[in-house]
Amino acid sequence: MESYQDLILDLERQELEAQDPSSALYIKLFACYLVENKLHDAKFLWKRLPQTLCKENEDLKALHVILRSLLANNILELLQHIEREWPEDIKPIMEDLLRTTEQNIIGTVQNAYTSIVKKNLIDAIDAYQKHMNGTSLSDDNSSSYCVSRNAMSVVSSEHQLSKLTGFVSFLEN
Amino acid sequence: MASALENFVNSVRSLSSSGAFEDLATQLLDSTEILSKNWNILDNVLETLDVQQHSLGVLYVLLAKFNSLQSSNADIQVLLKSVKDFIQQCNTYQVRLAAHAYYELCHQFTNVMVGQPRCILGLTTLSAAIDKIRTSDTQLTPIHADLCQLSLKSKCFRVALKYLDVDITTISTGAETRGQNQTVKDTTNNDAKYFLLYYYYGGMIYTAMKNYERALYFFEVCISTPAMAMSYIMLEAYKKFILVSLILHGKIQPIPKYASQVISRFMKPIAQVYHNLAVAYATTSSEEVRNCISKYSETFVRDNNMGLAKQVATSLYKKNIQRLTKTFLTLSLTDVASRVQLPSAAVAEKYIFNMIKSGEIYATINQRDGMVVFKDDPEKYNSNKMFLNIQEDMEHVMGLVKQINKMEEDIILNPIYIKKAVGNADDDLASQNAKSFAGDPID
Numbered sequence: 121m122e123s124y125q126d127l128i129l130d131l132e133r134q135e136l137e138a139q140d141p142s143s144a145l146y147i148k149l150f151a152c153y154l155v156e157n158k159l160h161d162a163k164f165l166w167k168r169l170p171q172t173l174c175k176e177n178e179d180l181k182a183l184h185v186i187l188r189s190l191l192a193n194n195i196l197e198l199l200q201h202i203e204r205e206w207p208e209d210i211k212p213i214m215e216d217l218l219r220t221t222e223q224n225i226i227g228t229v230q231n232a233y234t235s236i237v238k239k240n241l242i243d244a245i246d247a248y249q250k251h252m253n254g255t256s257l258s259d260d261n262s263s264s265y266c267v268s269r270n271a272m273s274v275v276s277s278e279h280q281l282s283k284l285t286g287f288v289s290f291l292e293n
Numbered sequence: 294m295a296s297a298l299e300n301f302v303n304s305v306r307s308l309s310s311s312g313a314f315e316d317l318a319t320q321l322l323d324s325t326e327i328l329s330k331n332w333n334i335l336d337n338v339l340e341t342l343d344v345q346q347h348s349l350g351v352l353y354v355l356l357a358k359f360n361s362l363q364s365s366n367a368d369i370q371v372l373l374k375s376v377k378d379f380i381q382q383c384n385t386y387q388v389r390l391a392a393h394a395y396y397e398l399c400h401q402f403t404n405v406m407v408g409q410p411r412c413i414l415g416l417t418t419l420s421a422a423i424d425k426i427r428t429s430d431t432q433l434t435p436i437h438a439d440l441c442q443l444s445l446k447s448k449c450f451r452v453a454l455k456y457l458d459v460d461i462t463t464i465s466t467g468a469e470t471r472g473q474n475q476t477v478k479d480t481t482n483n484d485a486k487y488f489l490l491y492y493y494y495g496g497m498i499y500t501a502m503k504n505y506e507r508a509l510y511f512f513e514v515c516i517s518t519p520a521m522a523m524s525y526i527m528l529e530a531y532k533k534f535i536l537v538s539l540i541l542h543g544k545i546q547p548i549p550k551y552a553s554q555v556i557s558r559f560m561k562p563i564a565q566v567y568h569n570l571a572v573a574y575a576t577t578s579s580e581e582v583r584n585c586i587s588k589y590s591e592t593f594v595r596d597n598n599m600g601l602a603k604q605v606a607t608s609l610y611k612k613n614i615q616r617l618t619k620t621f622l623t624l625s626l627t628d629v630a631s632r633v634q635l636p637s638a639a640v641a642e643k644y645i646f647n648m649i650k651s652g653e654i655y656a657t658i659n660q661r662d663g664m665v666v667f668k669d670d671p672e673k674y675n676s677n678k679m680f681l682n683i684q685e686d687m688e689h690v691m692g693l694v695k696q697i698n699k700m701e702e703d704i705i706l707n708p709i710y711i712k713k714a715v716g717n718a719d720d721d722l723a724s725q726n727a728k729s730f731a732g733d734p735i736d
Contacts (some may be wrong), residue, residue, distance in 0.1 A: 132451055136414070136416055136449075137417065139414070160501070160502050161450075161451070164449065168448040193650060231657075232646050232650065232658055234659045235660055237661070240660070283684050287691075
């Protein structure tokens with residue numbers, strides 16, 4: 121998944137400079153905040169949107185529902201609302217959001233539950249059944265689910281050594 | 294053009310072309326009144342001056358235009374645009390010689406801007422104004438407070454956070470360039486006001502972004518600023534300090550010892566309602582806290598602190614769940630719900646799930662048995678991620694040590710400090726000599 125940091129910076133700059141920013145700009149910025157998990161930024165973007173856009177723009181309203189469900193950790197609501205026809209320029213962003221959400225769900229469920237009622241998960245999974253092919257969820261034919269662990273990030277030993285050298289020289293001086 | 298204004302334009306032009314900017318800055322200190330009186334022809338004056346070459350002159354003219362805004366009925370949009378252009382194009386050296394006027398212009402700009410529907414447009418201007426005048430990235434200017442105020446008003450915090458995240462090492466005030474023509478009271482009060490406002494608004498921004506630790510630090514700086522009398526800014530900061538303390542630590546954090554005695558003595562009785570809330574919080578009863586909030590709801594609403602007070606109530610559920618983890622290893626969800634006074638096991642599960650996700654507790658839920666198992670922190674401090682965290686913290690501390698050493702060096706080399714230190718040593722020496730002479734048996 122590509123990083124949206126640069127895109128966010130660019131869109132924020134446009135918002136700060138434009139006399140009357142277009143709804144497309146707001147929609148794109150909103151989606152980028154969501155995919156980068158900058159939920160508080162998204163919340164305040166919603167609060168500063170012009171009232172007419174909040175009331176009339178269906179895409180922004182749908183994004184707000186997704187924000188609300190992300191803030192409340194309501195997975196089911198999120199998956200139900202993410203399935204819709206998004207504007208062309210944010211389609212890939214929303215697909216990325218779905219992917220990261222899926223990873224988050226797996227990670228969180230794995231951390232939080234030793235056993236979970238199958239129906240609760242299935243309710244959620246049904247909402248995006250077609251996306252479930254090829255994911256790491258495995259069914260052990262009982263009422264519980266297990267998930268595989270993610271690989272850890274690697275830091276090179278040269279990097280560690282150079283940092284350590286820096287600390288030692290600091291302590292000696 | 295009136296002759297006084299002709300003199301103004303002539304001296305700006307001649308002193309600027311000869312490069313005598315210091316003289317010009319001193320001379321312009323007395324020009325505010327003349328310019329404000331002739332507000333109707335200030336546009337003509339502006340036409341004769343170049344922003345880059347005559348930055349000092351343009352600065353005072355723009356300031357006068359703001360001062361006479363009510364009587365002149367000028368086009369606000371045009372004025373705001375000219376401030377924006379001025380900040381982009383002005384000569385840094387020149388405006389630093391009249392920093393107080395520059396700060397005043399930014400304050401006036403902000404005052405007008407907060408009333409505009411698209412006030413977010415002022416953020417880049419203020420950000421550019423700060424970048425232009427400050428001498429280092431860690432210098433605090435009075436414009437910082439304006440930027441924070443405008444950020445809060447426009448609900449856009451990205452620009453302000455860039456400045457708030459930097460720790461301050463020096464403070465720039467308008468006092469150095471303001472001269473003697475204004476009363477001392479006027480000058481000191483304003484500098485203190487913008488210092489306090491920066492930390493108050495900064496704390497509010499961090500609270501909005503749910504960065505409570507940093508918010509608490511900002512409110513703490515605000516209430517522990519040396520003072521002979523209490524300011525309303527400090528009082529409001531104190532109220533928010535209590536609420537954020539409760540959310541973050543579950544009790545009121547002690548105010549630093551170096552805080553002024555006067556402040557702590559007066560603030561507590563005025564903010565009694567907030568102390569009552571802290572007392573209710575200490576009972577760990579959610580019902581008590583809810584009752585307290587509804588009892589004093591009028592005060593919380595009037596202080597614009599109702600949202601924070603509600604967050605205090607929510608945080609008590611979390612604190613109580615955290616408390617359970619210290620006593621129990623396993624507990625049923627129904628028990629959790631009854632012990633922390635939540636309506637049902639499902640709500641308790643939701644709270645626990647959210648807390649596990651945000652890393653506030655370590656536990657696993659078993660839906661089959663309806664049980665929750667509390668665990669210890671699984672961190673073994675052997676992961677690469679932890680290594681990177683420690684490395685980052687150590688770099689931060691190393692930077693801090695370097696900064697302290699540098700500041701100490703600056704103080705040791707400061708002539709005033711040396712004079713005082715040597716003077717004291719001389720005094721001690723003299724008094725010792727005097728004693729020995731006084732006790733001389735020969736006399």
